[in-house]
Amino acid sequence: MAQPNLDPTAADAGDVLGTYLRAQATAFLRALRLHEEGGGTGADGGAAGGAARTLRGAARRISGSLATFRGVTESAWADRLRTELVWLSSTLADEHAYAARLTRLMDALHRLSGSPEVPAPRGTAGALTLGSARAGALLERQLTLARTRAHSATLQALGSSRFHAVADAVAVLASEVPLDSVAARGRVADVLVPLAGMAETRLSAAVAALPPIGGRETAPSPYDADHDAHWHEVRRLLRVHRYAREALGEDVSRPAAAGEALDRHRDAAEAAAASATAARTPRIAPATAYALGVLHADQRHEVEAARLDFHRVWLREPAVTPR
Numbered sequence: 001m002a003q004p005n006l007d008p009t010a011a012d013a014g015d016v017l018g019t020y021l022r023a024q025a026t027a028f029l030r031a032l033r034l035h036e037e038g039g040g041t042g043a044d045g046g047a048a049g050g051a052a053r054t055l056r057g058a059a060r061r062i063s064g065s066l067a068t069f070r071g072v073t074e075s076a077w078a079d080r081l082r083t084e085l086v087w088l089s090s091t092l093a094d095e096h097a098y099a100a101r102l103t104r105l106m107d108a109l110h111r112l113s114g115s116p117e118v119p120a121p122r123g124t125a126g127a128l129t130l131g132s133a134r135a136g137a138l139l140e141r142q143l144t145l146a147r148t149r150a151h152s153a154t155l156q157a158l159g160s161s162r163f164h165a166v167a168d169a170v171a172v173l174a175s176e177v178p179l180d181s182v183a184a185r186g187r188v189a190d191v192l193v194p195l196a197g198m199a200e201t202r203l204s205a206a207v208a209a210l211p212p213i214g215g216r217e218t219a220p221s222p223y224d225a226d227h228d229a230h231w232h233e234v235r236r237l238l239r240v241h242r243y244a245r246e247a248l249g250e251d252v253s254r255p256a257a258a259g260e261a262l263d264r265h266r267d268a269a270e271a272a273a274a275s276a277t278a279a280r281t282p283r284i285a286p287a288t289a290y291a292l293g294v295l296h297a298d299q300r301h302e303v304e305a306a307r308l309d310f311h312r313v314w315l316r317e318p319a320v321t322p323r
Contacts, residue, residue, distance in 0.1 A: 014184025131287030272299035
């Protein structure tokens, strides 16, 4: 969402932060109304699905800004609201995540089953084609069940007194931002910019600590799933950094592009985990297990590709193709 082009040297920190938070609170309330009018059914169902995405985005922006600029607000109020918004956005995201994961895996299975580049195991010609249908059916059962449970949890959350308290707090935020009377009077350059810089410093440290993804001398391990958590943390910190810069009215096209690469990383990593979970189902046929193994390897390859894309965008380094 575009923000007013305020001059940091002429604006108070409270004015700039308040403008951003009120805009996000208004977006939250508008999306909530559209979500309710759409019946709130289906993770991707038309207006309701779009409203849910906007609702999650506004909740993340408010909670991220309250974390970064906590000292400019009434801290006790900010901590309470941030905790509740993190709960809400996480709850709302689950149903969509399961639906998207199933679509991703089914599309990959369809693509792989028709690929001549994927060899069948010795003595089982056509095993991928034979196993893909059963693998798809198994994934559909497991992920549809998980999505159904997430949908029930979402409906329960949206009908709870906890959610109504959050909505009421955001409604108040849309008209009045509780600010620290001293810090809010400081200039943006003196108050908000250093706080945004701290968020960027935490991000830079997390990026520097990432495991190597390979290069001219070292090749990446294609199954380093234990490293995924480090990348997910970078994704979270990048989002906080992006929202901080967004609140300052700065161009966020680079962090947005880097964030898209990390979104693909998260999606592929979770899809790989889902295929591995399905492969551990007792008494499945060898062809089904083989298809799931190929699917897992394919998604781990997508994980590595997303990591390379992130480095290319964020570090402005040329991507190195693993050997």
